[in-house]
Every structure is written in C-alpha cells, then in structure tokens.
Amino acid sequence: MxxxxxxxxxxxxxxxxxxxxxxxxxxxxxGNIILLKERVPHPSMWIxxxxxxxxxxxxxxxxxxxxxxxxxxxxxVVNYSYEDWEEVLWTKCYIRNVDYQYGAYVxxxxxxxxxxxxVENLIEDIYLGDFWGGRYYSEDGDARWNGxxxxxxxxxxxxxx
Amino acid sequence: xxIIKDKKIYQDNVLLKEIHCPKKMKQSDLQKKGKDFxxxxxxxxxxxxxxxxEDELASLxxxxxxxxxxxxxxxxxxxxx
Numbered sequence: 001m002x003x004x005x006x007x008x009x010x011x012x013x014x015x016x017x018x019x020x021x022x023x024x025x026x027x028x029x030x031g032n033i034i035l036l037k038e039r040v041p042h043p044s045m046w047i048x049x050x051x052x053x054x055x056x057x058x059x060x061x062x063x064x065x066x067x068x069x070x071x072x073x074x075x076x077v078v079n080y081s082y083e084d085w086e087e088v089l090w091t092k093c094y095i096r097n098v099d100y101q102y103g104a105y106v107x108x109x110x111x112x113x114x115x116x117x118x119v120e121n122l123i124e125d126i127y128l129g130d131f132w133g134g135r136y137y138s139e140d141g142d143a144r145w146n147g148x149x150x151x152x153x154x155x156x157x158x159x160x161x
Numbered sequence: 162x163x164i165i166k167d168k169k170i171y172q173d174n175v176l177l178k179e180i181h182c183p184k185k186m187k188q189s190d191l192q193k194k195g196k197d198f199x200x201x202x203x204x205x206x207x208x209x210x211x212x213x214x215e216d217e218l219a220s221l222x223x224x225x226x227x228x229x230x231x232x233x234x235x236x237x238x239x240x241x242x
Contacts, residue, residue, distance in 0.1 A: 004235070009242055072212055074196060131235035132211065158233045159168065160191065160200075160207060161182035 003139035008118040016106040017121040033107035037123040051089035128156040177222040
C-alpha cells in the first residue's frame with residue numbers, strides 16, 4: 001500500500017502546499033492565489049486488515065489476509081494458516097496516513113488559464129489503482145489551472161495495444 | 162528496467178514496442194483467459210504483462226513487435242515517464 005510519486009518530469013512551475021494558516025496568509029500577501037482544498041477519503045483506499053495471534057507463542061501480527069496470490073505462478077501462498085494462527089480482529093485501514101483535513105495550494109499569482117503546473121504534495125486523496133494486491137495513490141502530479149481550480153491529470157490506467 | 166514513455170516501451174534506450182490499439186480497446190473490454198486476455202474485437206490473444214519478467218517480455222517483443230499487450234503502469238517492471 002503506497003504512495004506513487006511522479007516527479008516534475010516536465011519541468012513545470014511548482015505549486016506549493018501549505019497546512020498552516022499563518023503561512024497561507026503570508027503566501028496570499030505575497031500575491032499568490034490561494035486554493036483551499038478539503039481532503040475527502042476515497043472509498044477504494046480502505047483495505048481489509050486482520051490481526052492474527054500465533055496459537056503456540058501468542059505473538060500478534062497484522063496483515064491484509066491469510067495469504068496472497070504469487071505474481072508469476074498465480075499460486076495462493078498461505079502465510080497465516082488456520083492451524084497456526086487465530087484471527088483475533090478484522091477491520092479496515094486507510095492506506096494514506098496523514099494528519100490534516102484540509103490544506104491550501106499556493107498558485108503563482110501570474111498563472112495563465114490552462115497552464116500546466118506541478119503539485120509536489122497533493123492534498124486530495126487520488127486513487128490510482130492496484131497491482132498484485134498493492135493499492136496506490138498519487139502523492140504528487142501535474143495539473144491544469146482552469147482559472148478557478150486545479151484539474152489533476154489522472155494517468156494510471158492499464159492500457160492495451 | 163523497462164521504460165514507458167509516450168506509450169512506447171524501451172529497454173536500454175532501444176524501442177521494443179509502441180503500445181497502440183487501433184480499436185482503442187481497454188482492459189475492461191477484454192475477456193480473461195487464463196493469465197492473459199482475449200480481444201473480443203480481433204479475437205487475438207493479449208499478453209498480460211503482470212505475469213512476465215523483464216527478460217521474458219523483451220524476448221517476446223524482439224520476436225514480434227506486434228504482440229498485443231496489457232500493461233499496468235503500476236507494475237514495478239516499468240518506469241513510467
């Protein structure tokens with residue numbers, strides 16, 4: 001379960017992200033455009049989480065399941081067998097662990113409509129997809145300024161051809 | 162490491178394949194068959210690269226650049242630029 005970092009591969013002008021109101025006010029006084037955003041959890045970013053207890057030693061371990069499907073062979077590999085491990089808790093955990101509920105993007109004051117910008121630290125939870133049980137979200141990314149808002153580019157999709 | 166740039170797959174700066182579907186098929190349009198997929202439009206086999214190692218995929222494309230692939234850019238096999 002991890003964040004995916006694109007990097008500023010197109011050498012675009014950068015949008016800073018701030019979470020502190022004093023810094024946000026300062027950025028506003030410096031002539032930047034302030035775009036406040038709320039962080040809304042994405043439903044696909046919740047994952048099943050189990051806590052198992054070893055029947056012999058009593059040791060606790062946490063995982064997303066008793067086993068997993070191995071990538072190349074497609075075999076199901078059991079890590080926590082019923083014989084050895086008792087399931088003591090089943091819950092759902094969120095894959096992005098951050099401690100803010102909102103933040104502000106600092107857009108350069110001279111930004112042009114339709115200009116592409118690079119956001120180094122995304123406030124929103126943007127889910128990308130999964131790969132072999134791993135789930136990924138964007139930590140950064142390119143976006144287009146439409147005059148009122150940043151429109152994030154979603155680039156991850158399995159493609160065919 | 163295989164590099165994907167502008168939907169082209171490179172290995173050591175050598176172009177292996179351009180990922181292009183003239184019918185603009187998506188993975189959701191394909192029928193799963195074993196580890197791979199079948200294209201319901203062309204009836205061709207689409208190789209699911211989730212199951213391949215780098216050398217296997219490179220060797221496959223060196224033999225036939227027209228091999229149809231399904232590529233998940235989140236696959237750590239690829240560096241997606």
